[in-house]
């Protein structure tokens with residue numbers, strides 16, 4: 598499947614099969630994130646892998662966005678490591694963008710391997726950071742729920758609602 602086909606095929610999954618995601622498959626997904634580009638190659642991402650019942654229950658105690666995924670990645674960045682645009686007179690911190698690129702790479706690698714995913718940010722990050730006692734310099738950017746889709750796992754109605762390029766791209 599080429600990349601555009603994969604992009605068409607991928608959809609958010611919100612109902613997962615209990616089948617576990619194998620170690621080798623998980624390693625490939627994480628490896629795709631490791632290879633993702635980051636500003637000045639600082640690699641500020643910090644990824645917490647949750648697959649034990651205890652860890653998943655703790656997460657589900659503070660957010661419903663883990664759904665019934667057998668694996669959840671908490672994608673964070675370390676503000677002590679992320680690149681800042683201060684030399685250019687800007688306060689911009691690239692940590693969130695870097696973590697997003699890493700997440701995108703993992704999401705697409707998962708899709709290529711037939712593993713469903715959900716990128717989720719509908720939660721109060723501070724609650725999750727507190728529940729897992731994350732250090733102060735580590736900021737949670739999103740969750741990436743992973744697992745094999747259940748029969749009724751997706752796509753949702755929203756999936757097909759893509760705007761035409763004429764609405765989102767402007768030639769200047």
Ligand SMILES: Cc1cc2nc3c(=O)[nH]c(=O)nc-3n(C[C@H](O)[C@H](O)[C@H](O)COP(=O)(O)O)c2cc1C
Nearest residue numbers: 607608609662715716717718719720752753755756
């Ligand atoms: C930054 C971001 C945050 C999202 N947060 C949530 C979320 O909290 N809960 C949820 O169910 N879906 C969430 N989604 C999934 C989007 O709703 C979904 O990607 C979008 O509707 C398009 O559907 P598709 O992924 O099936 O193509 C999020 C996606 C992104 C990129």
